[in-house]
Amino acid sequence: MTDLWKLNGKRALVTGGTKGIGKAIAEQLLSLGAAVTIVARTQVDIDACVDTWVSDGRSVGGICADVSLAEGRKKIVEAITRQSESLDILINNVGMNIRKQPEDYTAGETERIFQTNMTSVFDMCQQTYGLLKKSETASIVNISSVAGLAHMSSGAPYAMSKAALNQLTRNLAVDWAKDGIRVNAVAPWYINTPLAAPVFSDRDKYESIIKHTPLRRIGEPHEVASLAAYLCLPCASYITGQTIAVDGGYMACGWQYP
Numbered sequence: 001m002t003d004l005w006k007l008n009g010k011r012a013l014v015t016g017g018t019k020g021i022g023k024a025i026a027e028q029l030l031s032l033g034a035a036v037t038i039v040a041r042t043q044v045d046i047d048a049c050v051d052t053w054v055s056d057g058r059s060v061g062g063i064c065a066d067v068s069l070a071e072g073r074k075k076i077v078e079a080i081t082r083q084s085e086s087l088d089i090l091i092n093n094v095g096m097n098i099r100k101q102p103e104d105y106t107a108g109e110t111e112r113i114f115q116t117n118m119t120s121v122f123d124m125c126q127q128t129y130g131l132l133k134k135s136e137t138a139s140i141v142n143i144s145s146v147a148g149l150a151h152m153s154s155g156a157p158y159a160m161s162k163a164a165l166n167q168l169t170r171n172l173a174v175d176w177a178k179d180g181i182r183v184n185a186v187a188p189w190y191i192n193t194p195l196a197a198p199v200f201s202d203r204d205k206y207e208s209i210i211k212h213t214p215l216r217r218i219g220e221p222h223e224v225a226s227l228a229a230y231l232c233l234p235c236a237s238y239i240t241g242q243t244i245a246v247d248g249g250y251m252a253c254g255w256q257y258p
Contacts, residue, residue, distance in 0.1 A: 004235035008033035012089035012232070013080055015067045015124070018045040020193030021143060022093035024225035026060070027053075032229060034089065035059035039076055041066050067094045067124065068116040077127040086134035089232045092121040093143045097195065102156040110157045117161035122168060125183075133179045139232040142169050142185040143224075146247050149187060162187070166243045173241030182240040184231045189247030191219040214249030 012029045016022035017038025026036050030053055038060065040046050046062035053060045063079050066072035080087060096116045098109050121142055132138035147154040148162030166185055173183040190196050190209050200206050200218070210216055224246045230236055231244075245251045 005233060006033050007089075007229075007232060010034045010088040010232075011084055011086070012036045012091065013039070013076070013087060013128070014091040014093060015039045015076075016094040017062075017091075018042070018049050020195060021188070021191060021221045021224050021228075022091070023049065024221035025091050025093065025141075025228045028222070028225045028229035029089065029091075029232065030058040030060060032233070034232075037061045037063060037080065037083070039063045039065055039067060039094075067120050068096075068112075070123070073120060073123050073127060076124075080128070080131065085131070087128055087131035088135045088138055090124065090128055090132060090138070090140045091143070091228060092124055092140070094120065095143065095145075095195070097155060097158045099153075099155045099158075099199075105155075105157060113155075113157040114161050114164075117158065118164050118168070121165060125168075125172060129176070129179075129181075132181050133176075136180040137234070137237070138179075138181045139236075140172065140181065140183040141228045141231050142183070143228070144169070144185040144187040144243060146187045146189050146245050146251055149243070149245065149251060152189075152250075169243060170241045177240060182231075182237070184240060185243040186224055186228050186231070187243050187245045187247070188224045189213065189219060189245070189250045191221060191224055191246075193221060212250060212253060213247070214253050217248065219246060219248055 012034045014022055014026045017026045018040040026038050029036050043064045050060055050062050063076050065075045142165050144165045145162040147159040148166045169183050169185040
C-alpha cells in the first residue's frame with residue numbers, strides 16, 4: 001500500500017517551476033521520488049533551484065523557455081523528448097494577469113492573458129500527448145483559479161481564461177481516458193505568491209480577502225502543491241475531470257450576516 005503514495009521512477013514536467021506554486025509543486029514531486037524538469041524564463045532562477053535540489057540528492061533538471069510563446073513550447077517538448085520516450089506527469093502552472101475594469105482592457109491585453117493562461121496549456125497538452133500516452137498512467141494537473149468558478153475581482157479576461165481551462169480539463173479527461181491519462185485542475189483562492197503580492201500590498205484589499213475567507217488567512221504555496229502532487233499519485237488513480245478548490249472555504253462561504 002505504501003507504493004500508492006510514491007512517485008518513484010516517474011518523470012514530471014512543471015512549468016513556472018522556480019517560484020510560488022510551481023516551485024512548491026516541484027518540491028513536493030521530488031520529495032515523493034519523481035524526477036522533475038522545471039521550466040522558467042530565467043536561467044539564473046532555474047540554476048538556483050536545480051543546484052539546491054541536486055545538493056539534496058534529487059533528480060532534477062531545467063529548461064529555459066517562455067511557455068507563452070509557440071517557439072518556447074516547441075523547445076520544451078523537444079528537450080523532454082530527447083530525455084525520455086515517455087512523460088508521466090505534466091503540471092501546467094504558468095499564468096499571468098492584468099487587473100482592470102472590463103471596459104478598460106485592450107484587445108492585446110486580453111489576447112496576452114488568454115495566450116498565457118489557456119492557449120499555451122492546450123498546446124502543451126497536445127504536444128506532450130504522445131509522451132503521456134506511452135506512460136499508460138499519466139496525470140495532467142492544470143493550475144486554475146477560483147476566479148474560473150466565481151467572481152473575485154480578478155478581472156474578466158483572467159476569469160474567462162480560467163473558466164475555459166476548467167472546461168478543457170473536463171474535455172481532456174474524457175477524451176484521453178482511453179489512453180490512461182488523467183486530467184484534473186486545482187483552483188486556488190488567494191495564495192502567498194509573487195503573482196498576488198500587488199493585491200496584498202493594498203491593506204483594504206488584503207483585509208477584504210481575509211474577511212471573505214472562512215479560515216481567515218491567506219493560503220501558502222505548499223497547501224496548493226500538496227493537492228497537485230496527490231492528484232499525480234497512484235492512490236488518486238480513479239480521480240479525473242475534476243476542478244478542486246484550495247480556498248480556505250471561500251467557495252462554500254457565500255454571504256454572511258455581519
